[in-house]
Amino acid sequence: MANAQEMLVTQDKFTHRKNLKKDIKHSLGEYIIEKIIFCLGITSVIIFSLIFLFLLRTGLTLFRDVSLKEFLFSKNWFPISVNPQYGILPLVAGSLLITAGAILISVPIGVGCAIYISEVAPPKTKMVLKVIIEFLSAIPSVVLGFLGIVVLANWVRISFSLSSGFTALTGSILVSLMALPTIITISDDAINALPKEYREASLALGATKWETIINVLVPAASSGIIAAIMLGIGRAIGETMTVMMVTGNAAKIPDTFLTSARTMTATIAAEMGDTVRNGTHYHALFAVGIVLLMMTTCINLIADFVLNRARKEGR
Amino acid sequence: MKKIAMLLVLIMVATVALVGCGSDTPVNENTTSNGSEAVEVNNEVDFNKLVQVKGSDTMVNIGQQWAEVFMDENPQAQIAVTGGGSGTGIAAIINGTADIAQSSRAMKDKEKEDAEANGYELTEIIAGRDGIAIAVHKDSGIEEITMEQIKDIFTGVITNWKEVGGNDAEITLYSRESNSGTYAFFKEFVLKDEEYAQHSMLMPSTGAIVEGLKQDVNGIGYVGLGYLTDDVKAVPVAKEAGAKSFLPSIETINAGDYPVARPLFLYVAGEPQGVIKLYVDFILGSGGQAIVKETGFIPLN
Structure with a gap:
């Protein structure tokens, strides 16, 4: 130590000498x-x-090779065919349907869970729940897909008395599991970030805990919760493996949740391997990628915008 | 300071030298033993080359069996077998990233042109035959089916089982993804190049088709003979209405009675040489053909 100090001092002198x-x-x-x-x-x-x-x-x-109109509005996706047709509509419809289903399932559960964790649960339960939610986000999507094929598809088939369990609903349920951790964590943060005066004032005015949560906390944290939902949507729409394994991948526009659907992500993943480089099919898959990227970017931008507003409100 | 630096450099030089010697010696030994054994067994074949075999998912199992037995017989040989689909394997050999492509369909003219454009003259070898079973759930009431009916079912003309003599129920179609050789073969051979019905499900693997059929009494799909299980049975197929129908088996396929059968191809860039030639000869020989039979495919003779 002494040595080092000495060195520093000498260095200091040195510096002064050659200041310029x-x-x-x-x-x-x-x-x-x-x-x-x-x-x-x-x-x-x-x-x-x-x-x-x-x-x-x-x-x-x-x-x-293909007109923009045909690409966006044709109902047929026949890439490997004598007369190939590249209509992206069934794929977009499949992606949107499965994402919508996933959000319908995961938002009530996710927001409810976040409210429970931040407002109701005793500290110990809170900790356990948080750890388990982290575990949920760590399950690899292939594992979920495998469970989906063997267990969930069968369950869906039996409970809706269908002939096949590979449906959009099966995909939605699995994807909702993957979107849940995102939604819970961010909603929880949003509710936690509210000033504690909100809570105290509401309770002091005689509102019950339930009334406080519903009328004060959730509306006040709404921007954060909406951002959480948007990020959840982004997660759901980009999911590939699970969806490819359980939705049956039929390239037609799905009319209910109980039919098979094909998403954009599954299409790219399944067909990329056998395309000839720089062929029309190859380019079509990239074009699908552009559409997908634009959708996720829009969703992320909206989420960002809402989250920013939430932060300003928080102040 | 200088002394320490010198010492460090010395140590580093010494280590490098030692490591160099260490790795050098075994390599030398290896090559000599390699060479001598190769001379004894196979007239100086260079076994140092890793042979990449890629392609058809239908043929992955049989390819791995071939490779394992071949490597048991020739311990220096290195053969890596991967799947991905016939299209993937053919694309790989066109792009020069595989040595042998396994394919359950013949190459398209377009692919041959692409290969020639890249400077590869591909040799086509038929290594065995495969019967495609028209598979249904074990409790399905279907007794037999004609080629015409299969085509109508998979193109979506027939959508209810009662039209082909079954119960009054919607038919669920299970097909493979478009990178599958089976998909392409079935489309060309059975559907006469018409489109699959839009509501047919495209499953990522034959295993997934079997899993789907296992759960679905009203399902129908196509799988290789090796994939039939107790839960999933094959339907006897007749060439045309009124003709006798046959279950797929080695006998019926070899006799030409069972109509949905196809050759299994190997594609090699140029004339097979060295290890690749040895490997191809092994596959076509009695040892390789015995494996063809064991894995549920049809041997050449």
Whole structure:
């Protein structure tokens, strides 16, 4: 230690002597470090724009062979055929239906769970629940899909007396399990972030705990809860493996929850392997990717916007 | 300071030298033993090459069996077998990332052109035959079915079992994903290149089709003979209405009675050479053909 101090002192003297030179060195060092950190900072931006550019470049080539109108509005997805048809409508419909189902299931459960964790549960239960929810988010999607094929598909088939359990509903239930942790965690944070005066004032005015939660806390945290739901939707729409394993993947526009559906993600995953590079089919899959990326980006932007508003309200 | 630095450098040099020697020796030994044994057994075949076999999911099991037995007989050989679908295997051999493509369908002309464009002249080898069973749930009431009916069912013309002599119930269709050779073969051979019905479910693997049929009394699907289980049975198929129907088996397929059968292909870039030639000869020989039979496929003779 003493030695080190001595060294520092000598260094100090040294610095004084060559102050001018050192200053230039310092500012140069500062400049370099600043630039390096700047580069690190914009890495994610660069990566995102590169991915987007690549997707766009490859995907848009499709429209040399297929018209935009046919791609967006045709009801037939027959990529491997004598007369291939690339209509994305059934895939978008499948994705939206399964996501909607998943949200219908996971939002009531997720928000209820968040309210319970943040307002009602005793500290010990709270801790256990939080750990278990983290476990839920750690289950690999293939494992869920496997359970889905063997257990859930059978259950859906029997309880709705269908002939096949590979339905959009099966996919929705499994995907809702995967969206739940996101929804619970973020809603819980939103409710926790409310100033405790809200709670105290409401209770002091004679409201019951239930009335406080329903009339004061949930409305006050609504922006945060909506953001949680949006992020949950983003999670659900991007899910691939589970959905591919349990929904049957029939490329037609599903009319109920109890028929098979094919999502955009499953289509890309299932068909990418056998496409000839730079063929029409290959480009079509990239175009599907663009549509998917645009949808998730929009959802994330909305979530961001709402979350920002929530933060401002919180202050 | 200088001394320490020198010492460090010395130690580093010494370690590098030692490590170098250490790894050098065994490699040398390996090559010599490799060489001598290869001379004894197989007239100087270079076994250092890792042979990548890729393709049909139908043929993954049989491919792995071939590779295992072949590697037991030739311990230096290294063969890696992966699936992914016939289309995937053919795409891999066109792109030069596999040495042998296993395929349950013949190559399309377009694919042959692509391969030639990349400088590969592909050799086609038929390694065995496969019967495709038209599979239903074990309690299904269907007694027999004609090729015409199968086509109508899978293209969506017939949607109710009572039209082909079963109960009054909707038919559920189980098909493979489009990267499957079975999908392509079935479409070309049975559906005469018409589209699969839009409501047919595209399952990611043959195992998933079997799982679906196991749960679904009203389901129908197509699977390789090796995949039939106690819960999933094959329907006897007749070539046309009025003709006698046959269950798929080695005898009926070899005799040409059972109509839904196809060859199993191997594709090799150029003439097979070295280990690849040895491997192909093994597959076509008695040992390889015995495995074809064991795994539920039909041997060549």
